[in-house]
Amino acid sequence: MTKKSRNTPHSPQRREESLSRDRIIEASIALLDSSGESGLTFRTLSERLATGAGAIYWHVENKSDLLTAACDAIVARTMASCVAGATPQATIRTLALGMFDAIDAHPWVGSALTRVAGQLPMVRIVECLGQQVRALDVSDEDQWAAVSALLHYILGVAGQNAANTQFARTRGVDRADFLDAMATVWSQLDPNEYPFARSLAGQLRVHDDRVDFLAGIDLILSGIESSHGR
């Protein structure tokens, strides 16, 4: 999707087909999108790129590095497309929704994010959230708590959504069918042991993930506001 050429500065003929880190990442994303997390293999990838497995290792450290880079490409695009906003709150909301939609489109990003731990993709998200929290006039010592709450909530939802789609894919069913099956299981829980979860089953069937996600963001935002003057 993004044009790239900067990575082969020293190859005067610049063949379009030459291998490069960016081309490898691009192909990885395509593979992950079309066949899920288990679809990314050095064998399928090298096949797709018409090269040997070893060639990829010249441009990429290992599989973890590759996955992080692929994840970062998506996160970078998402952060770039969520700039403006009337208020800091509104910007945080669109930013969070942007991540939600990105993970909906690329479920593997959700689980990749839970493995990158302090690397570039995470830094990008922290930075965007942090700038908005600052604009919210949160005191210096409370800023990290606010950003951390938003960040970890987003990561939590991301991980669950990724797991849901992954689970559904493994069983070869639709994501909606999977959630429906889950609701059925929940509705059959022992009413004495699991009264709350059981009562939730119906809601589970009609709920909108995206709306629920935003409700959580709003809850945290209102928590940030209310601990302002303390």
Next chain:
Amino acid sequence: MTKKSRNTPHSPQRREESLSRDRIIEASIALLDSSGESGLTFRTLSERLATGAGAIYWHVENKSDLLTAACDAIVARTMASCVAGATPQATIRTLALGMFDAIDAHPWVGSALTRVAGQLPMVRIVECLGQQVRALDVSDEDQWAAVSALLHYILGVAGQNAANTQFARTRGVDRADFLDAMATVWSQLDPNEYPFARSLAGQLRVHDDRVDFLAGIDLILSGIESSHGR
């Protein structure tokens, strides 16, 4: 740690050494605790249990099932040990801290939780949180939003903590050393592109994960309270 015998009701001589689902799960937990996520292998497990790989498959569906069961054992114990509490808020806090400590002691639980999607371990947590949120007098239609925010926040932190320890283990360093190295990287970020993340680097070095975690819980709790009368 827990005694078990119920799983072999039809074997009159009940040999202590006989294979059972519980013994397999127990051994898996020991393996995961001592050598991390990559330590759980059907080969090492069958070796440890002095049996063949195939024998394990008679008691367990597959590796995913095994990991879920191991995770559930830890979660069940944790939920069981967090009952009382002066107020619903206090109970939620101890419950959350209980999960934090459990994941600190068993880092693999953190990443396992991001893969179980609506299965037993998750139901247990939802149930415990839900009962407390109910006790908080949150209206029926807002209960799920409150529980979901708490749940996903906990899962997000769990995933990150698991990733941090996993990352540190792979690189063969202490978790503290790893966080210190991360702080150094963050402090060297471009001040124009990443002003917030950069300014956070110092805090990163002296912060207490557990305290930060609790601050996030309190933020969400105060958000729940403030949207009470809306």
Next chain:
DNA sequence: ACCTGAACACCGTTCAAGT
């Protein structure tokens, strides 16, 4: 400098065969 592809040391899972 960059690429090839066979080889290595692993995996999870299956299954005929045993008791």
Next chain:
DNA sequence: ACCTGAACACCGTTCAAGT
């Protein structure tokens, strides 16, 4: 009913050898 262990179809990663 429960267990054995060899076999299968994969993995990620390495590395001598090529250009």
